[in-house]
Amino acid sequence: MTDDALILAAVAQANHMGWTRETLRRALEDQGEPAEMLDNAFPRGVAGAVEAWCALADRRMEEEATAEDMTGLRTPQRIRRAIELRLRAAEPDREALRAATALLALPWNIPVALRCTANTASAIWYAAGDSSADFSWYTRRATVAAIYAATLAYWMRPQTPEMEDVLEFLDRRLSELPKPKAKQQHA
Numbered sequence: 001m002t003d004d005a006l007i008l009a010a011v012a013q014a015n016h017m018g019w020t021r022e023t024l025r026r027a028l029e030d031q032g033e034p035a036e037m038l039d040n041a042f043p044r045g046v047a048g049a050v051e052a053w054c055a056l057a058d059r060r061m062e063e064e065a066t067a068e069d070m071t072g073l074r075t076p077q078r079i080r081r082a083i084e085l086r087l088r089a090a091e092p093d094r095e096a097l098r099a100a101t102a103l104l105a106l107p108w109n110i111p112v113a114l115r116c117t118a119n120t121a122s123a124i125w126y127a128a129g130d131s132s133a134d135f136s137w138y139t140r141r142a143t144v145a146a147i148y149a150a151t152l153a154y155w156m157r158p159q160t161p162e163m164e165d166v167l168e169f170l171d172r173r174l175s176e177l178p179k180p181k182a183k184q185q186h187a
Contacts, residue, residue, distance in 0.1 A: 006031050006041060007052050014096035019046050019103045047112045050100045054116040058123035061086045065127035076174045078128035083148055083170055086124070087155055088163065098156055121145035147173045 010019075010027035017023045024042050025035040033041065042049050064085050070078045090097050104113035121141040130140060151170045155161065161169075 003052070004056055006033075007049065007056055010049050011053055011093050011096045014099055015093055016095070018099040019050055019096070021046060024049055047103060047109045050103060051112050051116055053096075053100065054120060057086060057089060058120055060089060062123050062127045064089075070129065075128060075130075076177065079124060079144060079147075080167070080170055080174055082124045082127035083151060084163075084167060085127075086120070086148075087151070087166065091163075094156065094160070101152075101156065117145050117149065120148060124148060143177065147177075 009030040013023040121144045
């Protein structure tokens with residue numbers, strides 16, 4: 001049994017039950033493990049399992065984006081593609097994602113929510129080819145975090161929009177970004 005397989009088993013359960021300790025117990029049983037292993041398998045509890053799922057989704061999105069040749073795309077299109085990959089991968093698990101979002105919105109889970117958001121923003125930038133190490137590293141991630149969060153909220157609406165509508169929403173958010181200023185030449 002791999003950790004990824006256990007996380008995916010938990011996600012499958014969460015699609016129907018939400019994120020609870022019972023969800024994690026059933027995921028263990030689905031993987032042929034005794035339910036008594038719950039605290040060993042998920043030492044940080046339910047919120048930790050959600051965080052592990054976010055990390056797995058980030059890693060898979062980066063791998064998929066890296067496998068594509070995005071050299072001909074400008075940075076906003078690379079970001080768009082990374083977010084699109086992330087959303088398309090989550091499509092079958094939309095209910096688990098809704099439940100995870102609700103769980104992470106609880107006040108005691110805010111640190112986990114912030115870590116997940118920050119890590120996802122970083123993963124999106126890395127997938128887009130960012131290698132900055134200056135102050136813009138922080139501002140870029142804050143900007144992408146806001147765009148991703150807004151797009152995710154739009155995508156998770158009760159009247160589920162089509163992916164093309166979601167991508168149009170994302171395109172509008174990306175078009176609102178300030179354009180980089182041209183470098184001035186000194187005489």
